[in-house]
Amino acid sequence: MSSAREPSGLSIPVTHFASGDLWGGAEALLLSLASEQFRRNPEGVRCVLMNPGRLATELAAAGVPTLVLDESRQGFLSLVRHSAKFLQGSGPSIIHSHREKENLIGLLAGILSRRALGYVSTIHGLPEPVPGAGQLFPRVKHAINSMALRHGYDAIVGVSGDISKQLMPRFPRGRVYAIHNGVSNPGVDVRQDTDGRTSEPLRLLALGRLVPIKRFDRLRELSDRLAVSVVGRPTITLCGEGPLDSALRTSLGVDNGVQDIVMAGYVADTSVPLSNTDALVITSDHEGLPMAALEALASGVPVFSFAVGGLPELVGDGIPLKLAPAGDTAGLAQVISDFFANAPLGSRVAPPADWKFGIRFCADSYADLYKAVAQRG
DSSP states (O other): OEEOOOOSSOOSOEEEEEESSOOSHHHHHHHHHHHHHHHHOTTSEEEEEESOSHHHHHHHHHTOOEEEEOTTTOOHHHHHHHHHHHHHTSOOEEEEEOSHHHHHHHHHHHHHHTOEEEEEEEEOSOOOOOOGGGGHHHHHHHHHHHHHHHHHOSEEEESSHHHHHHHGGGSOTTOEEEOOOOBSSTTTTOOOOOTTOTTSOOEEEEESOOOGGGOTTHHHHHHHHHHTSSSOSOEEEEEOOSTTHHHHHHHTTGGGTOOSEEEEEOOSOTHHHHHTOSEEEEOOSOOSSOHHHHHHHHTTOOEEEESOTTGGGGOOTTOOEEEEOTTOHHHHHHHHHHHHHHSOTTOOOOOOTTOTTBHHHHHHHHHHHHHHHHHHO
16 A cells, blocks of 8 residues: 655646535545645646535635536536536646546546546545445446546545555555545644533534434434443534434434434534534444544544544544444443543643644645656656
8 A cells, every 4th residue: 555745835736526515524625625735836726516515615715716517407428528628728737536426527527638647536435335226326336436446547545544455455556545634723722621511411522424324323322321321411412414314313312302412403614513512422334534533633622433444543642532342332432431530521632743634744645646646647
């Protein structure tokens, strides 16, 4: 497995291809990365988004030139043609894509425009299993994506070492890289907020799309187990939207008047709930390198999770990240109880000065990779 290292600044132009109507870790990383790249080289960064949404709005606010295409009005070939025309309007660049469909659109637009210096794709997470009769279309789509990556892309990037190791057997030797996600302004809003908090219920926060792999249904068991521990029953706020909204309201007891778990819906600014919590909890079956965890740790908020995906790679001296065995909700409750038996509620721990999960280190690593790809021709 190859790993990019840090040069100075960005000198190779890049055009990002991403989905604009979704918002998750991939989109949060792209916003931070493109904004940092634009800060370094305003003439060398552009984005092509499939559909309008929050990402398009925030990229525009950051000043990043962005083409927004509407899939409800354009077919696949039209998306490729408009993307190619956008590429032809400026000089050659690296094509950097961030989701399966965008991998194929970026590849075809680069070929059609003849403006691609090379192709980079970031894999932000592993595909979720699809049960039953719905497997055929996702499998076909995944097969096409794998073929495009294998035969068209110069670099396939996993956002954690765990993902990269799983990608290595599927792609040609030397094309798989590991570049950790990064967040803007690590270490901001680090404070102590313990006055009057010792007798209040523990406040926990869960963030993410309401999809099966996140396993937010485990929050009910977590609350029940903490209720009989030294911590006592917590208040848990779940922020997010997705297809499991209704099912979770039932399984967590939200619709039955149970008040220890609150479903707050989609929250655009995660700094607000992070500033009003004692800890972030992650209950997923798998994660890449979750931006929610990075944002929490950058703000000094403790994080409790299962040891899945890239989360063990965040463990380090002075980092308030505590892990339980995968799927062990009782173990997760225990590490939370142990932590707050010795730490005041509302405590904040600043990440170390050399913390490598800031966006500047991430942007340096991608700049190095772009150069390597462009030099290979």
